[in-house]
Every structure is written in structure tokens, then in C-alpha cells.
Amino acid sequence: MGSSDQIEKALVAWAQSCFGADAGVSSLKRLSGGASQETWAFDLIRAGSVDKLILRRAPGGGSAARNSEAIGLATEARLLGAAGAAGVPVPRVVHVSPAGSALGEAFIMERVEGETIARKILRDQVFETARPALAAQCGKALAGIHAMPVDTLPALPVSRGRDQIEKYETIFRGFDLPRPVFELAFRWLKDNAPEPLPAVLVHGDFRLGNLIVGPDGLNSVLDWELAHLGDPREDLAWLCVNSWRFGQSERRVGGFGYLEDLLGAYAAAGGATVKTQDIDWWEILGSLKWGVMCMIMYSSFKTNADPSVERAAIGRRVSETEIDLINLLEGKSGHA
């Protein structure tokens, strides 16, 4: 199941049912990345035109175990539609396919030009103009996402800072692997939690890798599968987590920009005025969450659910988040 031939056959059937017997599909290619979803690029050929499209599909077409937090592809497609209508740069969805269909649980969207690979965006000369503009563009996009009226959205999980501390602490304790740095971070986060802001739509994974960037900057916001209702500062700080600076630590925002640009553009576009110390708190939570997520990925090796070298090796990235937590907590020892 899920072979390239079967997918191409199902895509051709979709193309012909929508656009007539002359429509066809070419250049189908599995793209790298996307551990929890399959992503394929293909061209739709019809009456003298070519549409460059992306198929986003549940692994094997559905039914496979996936991240328990993921909202499902149909909900993700609805969020993309709502975000586009709200003026957030996102790909236009052209088709949603239910589980059990020939294509499997999936949706098809337009293929937006640009780059997603963080190291290229941060280093290649073609993005020289984009990089200094990107922090403000991200601030504006996040303000747009956080302003989307919650009552018009599909049902989403609610997850605030306290919920996340509790959730990740439970998972961490379940592993029974003593990590004093994580212990200290959980304790500090609980003792210093800022008052929650009113719940908004949170993207949940807004960072390089999930953003399409062109020579002028942000073209599109992808990968909405971790969207939930929660605190807007989560998204702003997640973009600052050192793991998502991809080696360019001196630029706090994603390895490309500065916090004042992000927060300034966020407020100018209607977002809340956010204090730096609250970003610190959420960034500490973000590093801690990513550390526990690395432990989760390692445990899928340990339990033989995914006995790959890659899942084993990721367990040796937990210490990256420990040094990030120490660097962040070093400035906070007076508050403990």
C-alpha cells in the first residue's frame, strides 16, 4: 500500500473526475521530510495548463499510528482554508480525500515556490534580502493566525502552558530516566508561570522547516497538524528555541532575526504586547518540550516501534536541549 504507482493511479482518477478524460498527472515524486505525513509533489496536466501541486497524505493512506496530538488532515485542510481567508500566507487547498478512498486520507494543495530547508534559508546568498525581513514577516503572520476568530474554526484541542507542563512531565516521568536539568526546568516553570493570555489559535510548530521562504521572505506557512487553542506566546517563543536556530544562535528568532523585530511587527499587526521575560518562560518550556520529544522518539526505538538508527541516535540530542535550558536558566537563578 502507498506505492508510487497506486498513488499515481488514484491521482489520475481524481484528475479525470474533476477535469475530464484528457487530464493527467506527471512528475510524481516523494519529498523528503515529514515523518508523520507523506508529502508528494506532482504536476496536474489539463487543457493546455500545468498546475504544480502537493499531496499531503497519512502514512500508507491512513490508519497508521501517528502523533496523538495531530489534528488530522481534514481538519488541517480546513484550517488552511480559514487561514488563507484571514490573509495568512498559506497554500490553497484544492481537494480533500477521506480515509478509505483510493487516495487514502489526504489533501491536495498548490505547490508554493520557495525553500523550506533551514540551513539553506540561513546561509544561501539567494535569501540575503529575505533574512533581515523574515522576523517582522513572521510576527505579522503570527498576529494574523492569533486573530482568527476561534468560533469559526473546526474543533481543536485546548493546550495552555500549564497543560503542556503537566503533559510533558507525565511523559518524562514515564521513562524513569533521571535528568536533573529537566527536573529543574519543570520546577522553575511551575514556580514562575506567567498569567495565561486568552486562548487563540496557535499554529504549534511555527519555525524554519515548516515555512516556505523565497528571495523576498515568507511565502507560506505549512504543517498545521499541531494546531491547537492556547497561549499566543507559545508560537512566538517556539520560533526562538535554540534548536530552531539551526546553528545561528546569535539571532534569537529562528537563526535569522531579532526579538524586537518579531514582537514589534506582531504588536503593529494587532497582536498583544508581549514581554521579553514571558518569551523567556515560553522558550524554556519549548526547549524542555523538544527535549522530551527527543526522548519520545528514542523510546520508539527502545520499544521496537521504529527500530531505525535515526530514532536511536536522536536520544543523543536530548543533551542539546539540556545545554539550552542551562543557558536560559543561568539568567534566572535570582528568581528561583
Added chain:
Amino acid sequence: MHDAPSARELVAAVKAFIDDTAIPQLTGHSAFHARVASNALATVIRELDQRPVSEAEEIARLQDLLGDRSTASATHLNAQLCSAIRSGDVSLATPGVLSHLKSTTIAQLSIDQPGYSGLSKPHE
């Protein structure tokens, strides 16, 4: 028991095979996983070289911090430290805690990911 070749030599030989023979013949996902495998073996080599000394130093610091002179393992001492943090007996403000954890984490990262950006403290 003999050690010719030693564990380190065997691992280094397998890593050289992956790097010099296997990877040039692989493409796509297989090439990616082979590079991950090679990096994992580099971690094993660093661990064989560094862990005995780093762990002995960690244990000595933990014994000082916890006032525990027993022959407990690093895992056991770390579990003790975790309990003390949970109960509030040890916090961020406890002298020596953060510097101990920093030394331990730097030693761990020197094995796990010696090129990681967090080792040189970020600004801002």
C-alpha cells in the same frame, strides 16, 4: 580476554567502511541513514574515549552536592538529585547546582554533539 582489535578499533573500522565504501554507493534515504549510522559510531568512539573520566568527575561532583560518599552509580546519584529538586530541597538558587549541571552537560555534549551551537552560549 584479549582486545586486539579493541572495541574502539572495531567501531572505527566499521565507520570507515560506511564512510569510504558504502556511502558513495548509496542514494536517497539509504544514504541519509548511512550518514546517521556513521555519526552514531563517531558518538560511540567519543564515548569510549571520554566517558570514563567524565563520569568519574560527575560522580565526584554529585557526591559533594548530595553529601553522599557511598559507591552509588551516577544513575542512582542523579535520581537522588532529581528527588531533591522535586521536593524543593535543591533549587536553581542552591550553590553549585547549576555549575555542576553545566559541567555535566558540556561533558555529555562533547560526546553526543560536539558541534552544537548551545556549547558557545547564545547572546541576547
